[in-house]
Amino acid sequence: MQMTGAPSDPDLIRLPWDLPLAQWPEHHLVTLPRGISRHVVRFVRLSGNVYAIKEISERYAKAEYRLLWDLNRLDTPSVEPVAVVTGRTGHDGEPLDSALVTRHLQFSLPYRAVMSGTLRPETLIRLLDALAVLLVRLHLTGFFWGDCSLSNTLFRRDAGAFAAYLVDAETGELHPMLSDGQRAHDIDIAHTNIFGELLDLEAGGLLHGSIDPEETAGQICDRYTRLWDELTQDEIIEEVDWHRVEHRIRRLNSLGFDVAEMMVRRKSGTGRLIVRPKVVDAGHHQRRLIRLTGLDVEENQARRLLNDLDAFRVQSGLRHEEEAIVAHRWLAEVFQPTIEAIPRELRGKLEPAQLFHEVLDHRWFRSEGAGHDVGLPAAVDSYVRDVLVFKPDEKAVIQEAP
Template sequence: MPDSLRITAAETDPQLLTLPWSTRLEDWPAQHIVKLPKGISRHIVRFSELSGQVIAVKETTAEMAQREYDMLGALAKLDVPCVRRVAVIAGRHTPQGAPLPAALVTAHLKFSMPYRALFTHSLRPDTATRLVDALALLLVRLHNVGFYWGDVSLSNTLFRRDAGAFAAYLVDAETGELHEDGLSDGQRDHDLDLARTNIAGEILDLAASGRVEGVDPVAVADGIVSAYRGLWSAIHDEQTFSVSEVWRITERVRHLNELGFDIDEMSIETEASGTRVSIQPKVVDAGHHTRRLIRLTGLDVEENQARRLLNDLDEFRLRAGRSEEEEELAAHEWLTQVFEPVVRAIPFELRGKLEPAEVYHQVLEHRWFLQEQREASVPLAEVLTSYIRDVLSHRRDEATIMGPLTETLTAPIGTRSPEVDWRDLV
């Protein structure tokens, strides 16, 4: 290992030194490669193992690697959904002394999927819409903290299941800029125009390979514009109403909470005549339901999953006769008497198929389906047995295919997964 090798890392991991940094990334030996689907990238990217987790390694210049490493760190502090930075490896040389590109190392996001992995066989219109909606929300969150992406696309995003929808995570931040004073309308519009152009091109590329049926690439791309503008308007537009309609303040807050946002401050102004009131949110943070669920139960899940679990928790509280003042007590009872027993009931060999929160969401969906079918209530134990037998046991193992090992899996990291029909995952 050359003495000039320089490692920048938030946490020291001696195993970083065991990877073959003196070899070009495209020539890394098979024992250091983990087989995972990846998106399109202008750089060479490989997946490898590091201390029991899967990492993504990207070759680039030392300056760009350090810049992106710093940017990912800044975004993480702002609680923006993005991949976690691990290290920058600079000063690489071959055994003969020839210089090699620097490498940016990030942690692979468990249970995540690049968009092309979803469409190996065919792109469904509803799936395309859900992906675009997830990307629109991510872009709103990025712009809200003053981040100009500069390369918005499906390829630069990873997607995780979120209670029937998808949650989007930023992967590539090398073109991004963080502006403390916020973004201008022109910067936001430019990012949005890039998103529309890139998405249309990506869908057209899928069409050229025969994987698009009944999908209009331009309409899908236009969808991000309307979804983005609707969200941005709901968060930032000023609202004016008469003094007799002050209930609209509560309505505005509730609507933003339903969209997953919290309000830290609200600006309220009244006219001199006292007949009109104007309100405008000042500081808005995403993750309203996620934060509430963490506070009550300690469960850290995606936003839609949190909303679904909270609805079930609230129903449990009402059935148990707990008042709103006893919410924390009811949450503890729900966690220990309902959620955890369902998760523990999943057979060991099936626990790598979906995340616990997604499993619980699907159990609730399955209960609704059975009750609609029978037109009668169905005990949760019977629902769970039916779900495991008729649904979960037939799913592909997403943890094995899509991400690093969890404690529920027994195959060693790097074991190649069987061939997958990706339609089973959509």
């Protein structure tokens, strides 16, 4: 047997690799919600870390490990590869399939676990929005997925929306750049897969009656196309309309993307200029927040926290103070005290940034009802008492297997 990769936990090598994954003893496993997979997948917890292990042929295990490593290097939302285990044999000397080990993404859920009862239209739309953003980001890096679906994606709550992460790269290919035909083929596969998944939900009585599977599946194509065009399409402007260039940059920033470079060229025979944003990277608000505070959160969460930071700056009379100093004060006087006010045993239910976002929402609703600002301390107490205690625990280990 051979383990290849960068496993940080020596206990990984001591797992019962001489048994098929389906026969692993329960004391090695933890129970987590998981999506539909054509392969056997199990979760184990070692030294406080949770790993997902997938049994797969050696060829595909090695290829997927390399692809996931490349995607992580390119800072694309995907699970982190840990190791590939090959050369496995059973007690009877018969060869066993290889195994791919990835680090479980904390606070992430498969799309079926996001649902509570029947999947509502607004929740489904948020999932499709997140999936469209993920597919655009993958295509911008030159990655052809080949099997885009809700089942092959993990979702993390991101303020009022979701952030999507690729969890299965078995059919993927990484190229310097994708052609329009490759992108169209990937979108068509996504449409077909999502249509099938929605039909499956409908058959199980888990789809809201107002949702049409075929029409809704088609929305992934529309949402992808609108976002791709916004990020990559040429824009023709008059030479005097330079404010439109700034407007385009701000519009891209509002979508969460940074403009690495703008290419401007004069159109022959006219007084117009053609403007094209070069390579754009997602995470504009994430990068600003981590630079100011060190908090590494999802994009919409970062946007919400930055809005609160900006409001704190105005309310505290710090408009002319350096941004870094204001951020330090906001962190010490607002964010950290809010998180620390939540009972320790309840903090694992959601990520700190998501907790803070929900407290802000709760404060707004309570203040609307009261006709005045109820204040952050009172909002925290009310949120913990009336909302948080009833939420499921979304940290990595939801339930330990007996």
